[in-house]
Amino acid sequence: MTDSSPTWNSVTIVGVGLIGGSLAAAVKSRGIAQSVVGYGRNLERLNDAKNTGLIDVATVDPETAADSEWIIFCTPVDKIIPGIETLLPFCKPDTILTDAGSVKATICHQAATIIPDGVTFIGSHPLAGSEKNGFEHAEADLFAERVCVITPLPDTDRELVSRLKAFWEAVGSNVLTMLPEEHDAGLAETSHLPHIVAAALAAKLSDENRDLASTGFADTTRIASGLPELWTSIVTSNADEAIRQIDEYRDVLNQFRDALAKQDHDALQQLFQRAKANRDALD
Amino acid sequence: MTDSSPTWNSVTIVGVGLIGGSLAAAVKSRGIAQSVVGYGRNLERLNDAKNTGLIDVATVDPETAADSEWIIFCTPVDKIIPGIETLLPFCKPDTILTDAGSVKATICHQAATIIPDGVTFIGSHPLAGSEKNGFEHAEADLFAERVCVITPLPDTDRELVSRLKAFWEAVGSNVLTMLPEEHDAGLAETSHLPHIVAAALAAKLSDENRDLASTGFADTTRIASGLPELWTSIVTSNADEAIRQIDEYRDVLNQFRDALAKQDHDALQQLFQRAKANRDALD
Numbered sequence: 001m002t003d004s005s006p007t008w009n010s011v012t013i014v015g016v017g018l019i020g021g022s023l024a025a026a027v028k029s030r031g032i033a034q035s036v037v038g039y040g041r042n043l044e045r046l047n048d049a050k051n052t053g054l055i056d057v058a059t060v061d062p063e064t065a066a067d068s069e070w071i072i073f074c075t076p077v078d079k080i081i082p083g084i085e086t087l088l089p090f091c092k093p094d095t096i097l098t099d100a101g102s103v104k105a106t107i108c109h110q111a112a113t114i115i116p117d118g119v120t121f122i123g124s125h126p127l128a129g130s131e132k133n134g135f136e137h138a139e140a141d142l143f144a145e146r147v148c149v150i151t152p153l154p155d156t157d158r159e160l161v162s163r164l165k166a167f168w169e170a171v172g173s174n175v176l177t178m179l180p181e182e183h184d185a186g187l188a189e190t191s192h193l194p195h196i197v198a199a200a201l202a203a204k205l206s207d208e209n210r211d212l213a214s215t216g217f218a219d220t221t222r223i224a225s226g227l228p229e230l231w232t233s234i235v236t237s238n239a240d241e242a243i244r245q246i247d248e249y250r251d252v253l254n255q256f257r258d259a260l261a262k263q264d265h266d267a268l269q270q271l272f273q274r275a276k277a278n279r280d281a282l283d
Numbered sequence: 284m285t286d287s288s289p290t291w292n293s294v295t296i297v298g299v300g301l302i303g304g305s306l307a308a309a310v311k312s313r314g315i316a317q318s319v320v321g322y323g324r325n326l327e328r329l330n331d332a333k334n335t336g337l338i339d340v341a342t343v344d345p346e347t348a349a350d351s352e353w354i355i356f357c358t359p360v361d362k363i364i365p366g367i368e369t370l371l372p373f374c375k376p377d378t379i380l381t382d383a384g385s386v387k388a389t390i391c392h393q394a395a396t397i398i399p400d401g402v403t404f405i406g407s408h409p410l411a412g413s414e415k416n417g418f419e420h421a422e423a424d425l426f427a428e429r430v431c432v433i434t435p436l437p438d439t440d441r442e443l444v445s446r447l448k449a450f451w452e453a454v455g456s457n458v459l460t461m462l463p464e465e466h467d468a469g470l471a472e473t474s475h476l477p478h479i480v481a482a483a484l485a486a487k488l489s490d491e492n493r494d495l496a497s498t499g500f501a502d503t504t505r506i507a508s509g510l511p512e513l514w515t516s517i518v519t520s521n522a523d524e525a526i527r528q529i530d531e532y533r534d535v536l537n538q539f540r541d542a543l544a545k546q547d548h549d550a551l552q553q554l555f556q557r558a559k560a561n562r563d564a565l566d
Contacts (some may be wrong), residue, residue, distance in 0.1 A: 127497035147494060176494060190496040194484060194503040196543075199558035200536045201480055206472065211430060211459065213473040213565055214410035216506045220477040223499045224562040228555035232548050239543050246540045250533065253483045257529045260479075260522050265515050272511035275482035279507040282496055 010068035012037040014083050016049045019100050019126070020074030021135030022142035024054045026171040029140040039065035039087075049135045066090035070167070072124075073099040078233040081110050084121065093118035098164055100126055102191065103237040104151045104180035112153060122164050123151040123180055125187070126173055133227060144172030149187075151180040188241035193249055195231055196242065199224040293351035295320040297366050299332045302383050302409070303357030304418030305425035307337045309454040312423040322348035322370075332418045349373030353450065355407075356382040361516040364393050367404065376401035381447060383409055385474065386520040387434045387463035395436060405447050406434040406463055408470070409456060416510060427455030432470075434463040471524035476532055478514055479525065482507040 011033040013020040024036045038046050038055035039062070046058035059065055066087045073080045080099050091097070097119065101107055104123045111121040126148040130137060148168040152161045165175045178186075202224035205213065235242050252271075259267035294316040296303040307319045321329050321338035322345070329341035342348055349370045356363045363382050374380070380402065384390055387406045394404040409431040413420060431451040435444045448458045461469075485507035488496065518525050535554075542550035 127495065129497075129499070146497065149495070186492045186495040189487075189489065189492045190500045194500050196536070196539050197480060197484055198503050199555055200532060200539055201477060202558040202562040203554055204472075204532055204535045205561045209469045209472045210561075210564065212410065212432070212469040214412075214429065216412070217473045217477050218562075218565055219502050219505045220481050221558075221562045221565075222502045224555075224558040226555075226559070228552045228559055231555050232552040235543060236546055236548060236551065239546065243540060243543055246536065246543075249483060249487055250536065252487045253479070253529065253533065256479050256483055257526060260518060260526055260529075263519055263522065265519060268519065269511045269515045271486055272482055272507075272509075272514050275485035275504070275507040276509070276511055278488045278493075279485040279504045281493065282501055282504075 007031065008033040008069050010035045010037060011070040011072065012039055012065050012068040013055065014039050014065065014071060014073045014087070015075035015079070016040055016046060016055060016135050017074065018130055018133055018135065018137050019128075019142075020072070021049060021054050021138030022128075022140065023072060023074060023100070023126075023171065024049075024135075025138050025140035026143055028054070028056075030170060030172075032167070032170045033070070035068075037065060037068055045135075052135075054135055054138060062087050063090045066092070066095070069095060071095060071097045073097070073101070076230050076233050077101040077103050077107065077237055080107050081114075084111055085114060088115065088119070091119050095119050096160060096164065097121040098124045098150075098167075100124055102187065102234045104149075104183045106237050108151055108153060108180040120157065120160050122156055122161060123183075124164065124168065125149045125151070125183060126168065127191075128173075141172065143168070146173055147176055148173035149176045149178060149183050151178060151183050153180070184238050185241050188238055188245045192235050192238055192242045193245040195223055195226065196235065196246060197249065198222070199231075290314065291316040291352050293318040293320060294353040294355065295322055295348050295351040296338065297322050297348065297354060297356045297370070298358035298362070299323055299329060299338060299418050300357065301413055301416055301418065301420050302411075302425075303355070304332060304337050304421030305411075305423065306355060306357060306383070306409075306454065307332075307418075308421050308423035309426055311337070311339075313453060313455075315450070315453045316353070318351075320348060320351055328418075335418075337418055337421060345370050346373045349375070349378070352378060354378060354380045356380070356384070359513050359516050360384040360386050360390065360520055363390050364397075367394055368397060371398065371402070374402050378402050379443060379447065380404040381407045381433075381450075383407055385470065385517045387432075387466040389520050391434055391436060391463040403440065403443050405439055405444060406466075407447065407451065408432045408434070408466060409451070410474075411456075424455065426451070429456055430459055431456035432459045432461060432466050434461060434466050436463070467521050468524050471521055471528045475518050475521055475525045476528040478506055478509065479518065479529060480532065481505070482514070 016038040035056045037057040050058040108123045128142045128146040202221040299321040318339045320340040333341040391406040411425045411429040485504040
């Protein structure tokens with residue numbers, strides 16, 4: 001945290017799981033807010049999180065939850081709009097709402113229709129996560145050196161966008177700003193497609209070949225361990241873009257198949273070379 | 284290494300790269316052979332490996348290389364039969380040849396036609412590796428706790444099969460014995476298909492979305508960093524099985540696509556659930 005990092009009185013985290021818990025840990029360890037309020041449906045779990053020191057206040061009361069300058073929805077994507085609707089009657093003017101959901105267009109446009117003047121919602125998506133679940137796996141550095149995409153609408157107050165950007169920078173993220181639709185088109189390729197590709201590979205694995213699956217198979221399918229209900233929500237919320245990506249992917253897969261069927265070593269080697277170049281560029 | 288592990292005078296490693304170098308390190312660190320001979324085409328590289336202590340003898344002379352009880356071909360799959368042909372004139376009776384290639388049927392049957400009585404070739408495939416290359420990344424424990432498949436033909440001397448099994452167990456592997464064709468059918472699903480699936484995903488990645496690729500994309504495509512020429516050899520040597528796997532995979536991918544297009548949350552969640560169950564069973 002640099003000297004110029006903003007400090008707030010209170011931040012509410014809605015949904016204290018892996019992402020919400022990690023965000024709470026980051027906010028506390030970096031001194032970004034004086035108090036972190038954890039809000040959810042299960043008071044017992046929230047009290048457990050409070051007892052580990054992850055949050056300062058555990059509450060299932062929407063009025064208590066809404067009494068913060070910042071409210072960050074870290075629930076599954078299909079629970080974000082219902083969560084906003086629950087807290088909204090208690091939000092004071094100047095409250096900023098954001099989220100950590102993996103899809104943005106539907107959420108941002110729905111939020112815009114229900115949020116009154118004075119309160120602001122700006123979408124966020126920190127590109128950090130894990131196939132693990134639960135605040136027990138929370139890491140204060142989960143967002144450090146990772147990209148966080150924020151998706152203001154064209155008419156969102158630029159000053160509030162700057163404050164949101166500063167918030168994510170304070171937890172260590174590199175912030176990219178784009179339209180919700182741009183986010184969803186991009187993430188369909190880099191997150192939703194890989195998830196479906198990995199899940200299809202894992203779903204296909206036959207019992208008799210399980211003993212022959214080694215580290216390569218395990219790495220390629222790691223993200224298929226993610227929670228089915230979470231990923232069902234994510235990909236169905238971005239179905240058109242995800243389907244477009246699957247179709248483009250099938251075309252590339254067919255190029256590999258065709259080269260293999262023709263025993264066209266040159267074509268195959270070029271495809272593998274393109275794959276390697278793209279992959280190596282990520283490291 | 285247990286007290287009952289066999290000890291040999293000399294083992295020749297043909298091709299001292301990541302796999303060959305790791306095998307040399309395992310043989311030396313576990314005291315399996317008194318001397319490890321490294322054979323290849325590039326004497327300078329072999330001398331580098333010798334200078335690091337990985338091998339005892341560096342040679343480009345086939346006669347020197349053939350003067351061991353064990354000769355293990357750790358070259359790319361398309362170089363294994365040519366390598367055997369080069370060393371064979373110098374092999375003494377009772378020499379056992381094996382390999383570490385990722386495909387088995389073509390190699391084992393070709394070897395059977397060229398190898399004279401007295402000398403024996405039995406295929407091996409240690410399911411261990413890395414997207415890294417070169418003996419500099421060799422690890423003595425690369426094979427420990429990993430499966431090694433050995434693929435004797437039905438008429439291979441059972442005593443020699445036992446000795447090969449004991450060799451791989453001495454470097455720490457869990458040995459599975461199957462026919463070469465069974466190996467190739469199984470590995471097509473657990474290794475060759477994942478490689479093509481990961482490579483297609485990496486090859487498809489558009490430049491404008493690169494910044495949005497996070498750990499999930501990176502894990503799913505990690506194996507796409509493998510050497511293009513190696514993987515071209517592997518998959519073209521097992522093309523029929525690989526194509527069968529690609530076609531089965533496309534069918535599963537289409538099930539995800541269809542469920543998504545119909546917004547059939549139940550069907551999609553069941554597919555993700557099957558994927559997760561299969562993947563979790565590997566850990």
